Amino acid sequence: MVVTTGAAPASAVPATAAAGAANAAERVETPVTSSSPVTEVTESAVRLKIPLPASAGPRPEACDWLSYLRFRHKDGPAASARADRILVAQPGVLEGAGAFNSVARNTIAQAAKGGKYVEFWALDRRSNCLEDNTGVLAGLAAGDAHLAVDYYYRKKPIDGRTFAGYQSNDQVTFLQNVGLAQTIRDQYDLMAAEIPDQAQRKRLMMCGGHSLGGVLTGFFSKWDFDGDRSTTADAGYNQCSGYFALDTRIQTGLPGLEGQVPAELIPLIKFGADAVRTGLENGIVPRTLSAPAVINSETMNLLSIAGLAARLAPGGRSDLATYIPESFNTDTTYRLLFSKDLATFIKGSPKIQDFAFTNAAALGALMDDDSEPLAFIQTSVGFFDGGRIVDKDFPVPNDLAKAGLPFLRNLLGTENKAIPDEPNGPLYTWRNYDDVAGLPYKSKDGTLFTTPETEVTDIAELARSLSEHPLDFTEDYFPTKIVTDIALAAAPGIADPAVHDGGIKANPTINLEGGDGIGFTDPQPGDVIAPGYQHLDVLTAAAVQNGGKPELISTSLARFATG
Known part of the structure; x- marks a missing residue:
């Protein structure tokens, strides 16, 4: 581990040239062990x-830190x-930094x-400070x-630490102040702290992202x-020498939605910025994107646990659905994801616990494009075998x-x-x-559910990405304010500093799109x-x-x- 406080000598910071900046930040770099074949x-x-400004309000000390995964060639x-x-x-x-594991490694190896x-810095947004990855x-x-299950569900401590529970809307009040402007500022501050000289940043850095990351860029x-x-x-355009878009566009509207956030997603949008701000302050608008099932902090963490089981024993019989205690959230999520038709969903039978899966099959059921119903969570990792489908x-x-x-294509995918x-x-x-x-x-x-031409992701690598990183694959507490700010960016006080209209065209761009993706x-x-x-799959x-x-996205990006 490398720890730097203040303007330490550059020789004491073998990782970067961050030292010497007038506002040098306290810095900690910790090696990450991986079983990746790359x-x-x-x-x-x-x-x-x-740190966040004082106006953000009370928050955990961890939320005054910014984090990223640094990938580089040995x-x-x-x-x-x-x-x-x-x-x-x-x-x-x-989505968290761990989601970039494969594309980062493959790009660096190709270069x-x-x-x-080449280095690849996978950013974690500030809200990821609320996650507790101790159990995984x-x-x-x-x-x-x-x-991991005992830690998150049975209050069993690990090294003296006990899981504090998933944060409620009232516990994340400060996120009502962490929106578009703060997220953009965080990226700039991190880049400037690590590479203090602007001319050097301009020469070295390319900026981009996946999905919403293209809009933020x-x-x-x-x-x-x-x-x-x-x-x-x-x-901003003078901090980067180019832009890269991973199943997205470098633009200021959301791809796949004609650039707009549907009012049905957050109804108060149609009443304007003041109504949304008041709704966030009063807690009427949830401060994080969440739902009673499928999309919330607990179910996002469940993906990491499923990835962990598949990482440790892919061919072992999965017992997570029975070992994890039942609750409204888990039961409803399982029924939504594993019901074959409406009648099965209504009856609640047969249920997921009635089937026998390997750990790899359980993860595939959660995230493969032939099973998972939500397009933005889908990967192409193979297919079931062993019984009637x-x-x-x-x-x-x-x-x-x-x-x-x-609309259905963007919501449900193509398969x-x-x-x-x-x-x-x-x-x-x-x-x-590949099998x-x-x-x-x-x-x-009458068509085959899958063919080799539409399968591209190794399920073992997906399991690693979900479970091996201290900054994980998912973002359990995504701030609603980021989305509402993008929808209302023209309102005074939200994106006022976005004044350099030629910024998007100022640098070359590569658009790397999934043929069956949203972008x-x-x-x-x-x-x-x-x-x-x-x-x-682009990640x-x-x-x-x-x-x-050879993998097309990473070779093209390299x-x-x-x-």
């Missing part, structure tokens, strides 16, 4: 003490300032083949997923950071979902959904992305389009694709970064 890339977690320079390029990435909605040493990381160290490019629009050294016609029948309606159909029967196993050729399972329309709904000339990729796809092809 062994030439090293990883560390970096934390910088950059043979490259120890100091970031000596790298050939640094890619700085903003995550999407409900090194051309003799260039302890379970990983001990080789026991039950340890669009605002970043236009932002004026010193309050004087006549000076431009501080402008039928169409999953809930929450929407496959024939309606495939009708071509843009027919499938589900095991033998309760109290065989053990359902999982066939990895689906010859599977006989067909939808009721591909409006293809443009020059886009790099990865066939068969879902929204998350998680394996380095070697079916047929031995070429852009070093060209």
